[in-house]
Amino acid sequence: MITINHEPKAYTPIFLGTTQHSLRLSLEILIMVGMKLNDEMIGTYNVTVSAIALGQLPNIGSKIAIDEITGSELSGFKAKIRKSDKQLQNTVSTELESLIDLKNVGRYQLLKGQNTMTQALNVPELSKNNLILLRQLLGVTQQELATAMGINRKTVNRFETGEQKISDKFINKLITVYPRLAEAIEVQFDWVSLTFPDLTSKQVINDVLSIQPDLFLERPTSQNFYTREMAFAGEKNIYIQDFAPIKNPETQIVEQKFGTTLYLTGKGTRLFEKALLEQNMTWHDFFEKARQYRGHLTRLDIAINDKWGLLDMNELVKAVQEKRFWSKSKSYAVHGNVDDGWTVNFGKSPFVIRAYDKHKEQASKGFDTDVQNRVELELHQDKAEYVIDGWFDQENNKTLTEITFDILYTHLWFTDKPIEEKLLKTDKVRDTIENSVEPMPAWSLLTALGHKMKFIRQPKEQSVERIEKWVLDSVVPSLTVLKKTGHWAEVIEAMNSAELSAEQQKLIKSTMMNAITQASKHLNINFEKPKKRYQEI
Numbered sequence: 001m002i003t004i005n006h007e008p009k010a011y012t013p014i015f016l017g018t019t020q021h022s023l024r025l026s027l028e029i030l031i032m033v034g035m036k037l038n039d040e041m042i043g044t045y046n047v048t049v050s051a052i053a054l055g056q057l058p059n060i061g062s063k064i065a066i067d068e069i070t071g072s073e074l075s076g077f078k079a080k081i082r083k084s085d086k087q088l089q090n091t092v093s094t095e096l097e098s099l100i101d102l103k104n105v106g107r108y109q110l111l112k113g114q115n116t117m118t119q120a121l122n123v124p125e126l127s128k129n130n131l132i133l134l135r136q137l138l139g140v141t142q143q144e145l146a147t148a149m150g151i152n153r154k155t156v157n158r159f160e161t162g163e164q165k166i167s168d169k170f171i172n173k174l175i176t177v178y179p180r181l182a183e184a185i186e187v188q189f190d191w192v193s194l195t196f197p198d199l200t201s202k203q204v205i206n207d208v209l210s211i212q213p214d215l216f217l218e219r220p221t222s223q224n225f226y227t228r229e230m231a232f233a234g235e236k237n238i239y240i241q242d243f244a245p246i247k248n249p250e251t252q253i254v255e256q257k258f259g260t261t262l263y264l265t266g267k268g269t270r271l272f273e274k275a276l277l278e279q280n281m282t283w284h285d286f287f288e289k290a291r292q293y294r295g296h297l298t299r300l301d302i303a304i305n306d307k308w309g310l311l312d313m314n315e316l317v318k319a320v321q322e323k324r325f326w327s328k329s330k331s332y333a334v335h336g337n338v339d340d341g342w343t344v345n346f347g348k349s350p351f352v353i354r355a356y357d358k359h360k361e362q363a364s365k366g367f368d369t370d371v372q373n374r375v376e377l378e379l380h381q382d383k384a385e386y387v388i389d390g391w392f393d394q395e396n397n398k399t400l401t402e403i404t405f406d407i408l409y410t411h412l413w414f415t416d417k418p419i420e421e422k423l424l425k426t427d428k429v430r431d432t433i434e435n436s437v438e439p440m441p442a443w444s445l446l447t448a449l450g451h452k453m454k455f456i457r458q459p460k461e462q463s464v465e466r467i468e469k470w471v472l473d474s475v476v477p478s479l480t481v482l483k484k485t486g487h488w489a490e491v492i493e494a495m496n497s498a499e500l501s502a503e504q505q506k507l508i509k510s511t512m513m514n515a516i517t518q519a520s521k522h523l524n525i526n527f528e529k530p531k532k533r534y535q536e537i
Contacts, residue, residue: 002035003068011035015064016044018057029054033064033079045069045077053081073292126171126448128162133441134449135160137308138178148177175452184308185446185453187401189283190376191301192264194290201230201240201260208262208293209238211275220244224261237268261298274459283457287388300384302377302404305358309372310446313342313357316414319440320344323418326433327353328411340364346412350380353412375446377407405450414440 002011016032028048035043047069058064071077126134135145142160146153149170158164175182196204205213211232221229221241228244242260247253264272276286287295317334319325329347336342341360346353358374379387390396390403398406415437482491 002066005070009035011037011042013064013066014041015058015060015062017060033066033069045079047071047077047079049079049081126166127439127444128160128166129438129441130445130448131166132160133445134174134181137310138181149173171452181449182454184306184310185450186305186307187404187450187453187455188303188305188458189264189269189301190266190303191299191378192269193261193297193299194295195259195261195298196290196293196295197259198294199242199260200256200258201228201242204240204242204260204262205230208290208295209272209275210279211238216240226261232268232271236263237265237271239263239268262295266301270458273457276457277459284391288392297379297384297388298381300379300387302379302387302400304375304377304404304408304446304450305371306373306375306446307371310442310449311355311373311375312442313344313355313373314338315440315442316344316355317342319414323421324415324440326413326415326419349378350383351411352376352378353408354378375408377404399455401453401455402451404455405447408450409447414443416440 002009002013004011012035014034014036016034018029018031029051030046030048031054033045033047034041035045047066049066065082066079067082068080069077135142138145140148142156143153146156149156155164159166159170196208199207202213205211205216216230216232217234219229219231220227223229224241226241226243228242230240230242232238240260240262243257245254245256248255276282281289320332320334327346329351331348332344332346334342334344336356341357341364343354343356354376356374356376358371359369362369362371387400387403387407390398391400413433415433416439417437419433419437479491482488
């Protein structure tokens, strides 16, 4: 007898093996359990179960002491082990805790190295030095800040000398009093890719993305072992790769192999946010929907946009060169130069933290941006899934922005002085370093202030702007020469008789569709609907 979602069932749970061969969140492992009734297997469940409660793994095919299973396909199932069957619990508990100490695995093994996996994450707090730097950036004196905040100047002074702790209430009011402060840092998705084992590319377009299929160009590909690619407007911004149907030479039946990967690149995420807006959906809704179709993240990039220029990439590079930083990963690399901008990478796949000069990077491509610097978290496979799990966890009750800055604060830290080499080589170094050197004010402020910032969406229209820019920059000067030398008539005749490729025709069609959509909106304007940049709820 077993209870499934509070309903008693006359099933015998059978152990069918593990589906994940590593420690998960909160010392849980993922196993497969079969439901047997009258010697017939009637169904299976993938459930998370406490490794300590489970003890030693049973043999495959044997009974497993599960009393209750709760959950759903979307949120996942959890199982409870009968207390009377907790064999070897003390031994297993000791061994697992020793393993955690050795591996330095935390409640989020990706996020925080702590002694036990059930502890809450430590989060950055606004320090006295942060407040001094912040006041300087705002260009106000202690008295001006006190007046704006409706408090005594002595209180501000006590904050800045460390005599009085800066409260969360004070920070919230500070952001309200100085609205431009709320725009200093933004968080957004910059790359999303998901695999769907049971779908084709056309099913992903129709059922998951809900975008007009006619806007996708179908073409062959050999990337990632796939044979077909569906590209939105013919460009690799939003595209899906899968297996093209083939005819069986023996039966002459057209066969379709399932399995596909969806890619939303940096620009693709902005374009897709337009589709989300039109569908009245959020990213949270989209990931829930993707999981209903067994979508699994293969990559998730989260961008932290420094719009105020809190960071100085020259200073960050100098800090790396002088060993004034601590990283949970031992791997790092510096690229670039002062003129073209620096890029610093920490870690390797499946988890990389990248900091670079976004303004210079865009300028080199001929674009302008109000983002000065960007810090990116590049997460692959389960690392990406853990972030979304934390976002979906109602008990955790954390926003995506809070989770993002918890990760950043936990994995990378810059200091004002070099860190002793012997400290860097030890396993548990963070607390010791924090007691020996002060943090870099700008980095410390970014992590502390970022916790209060917004996760935003920035929908972007699909257009021919890239072609237009290329024409204006590279073609127009040559056309001007032809016009002034009397060859303009030949150019016009060639344009009128030119044959467009299938990709070019798709691009024209998608642009016209967008134009029609926008024109129809003007006839029925919804003033309540955000038009451009807005916060993800």
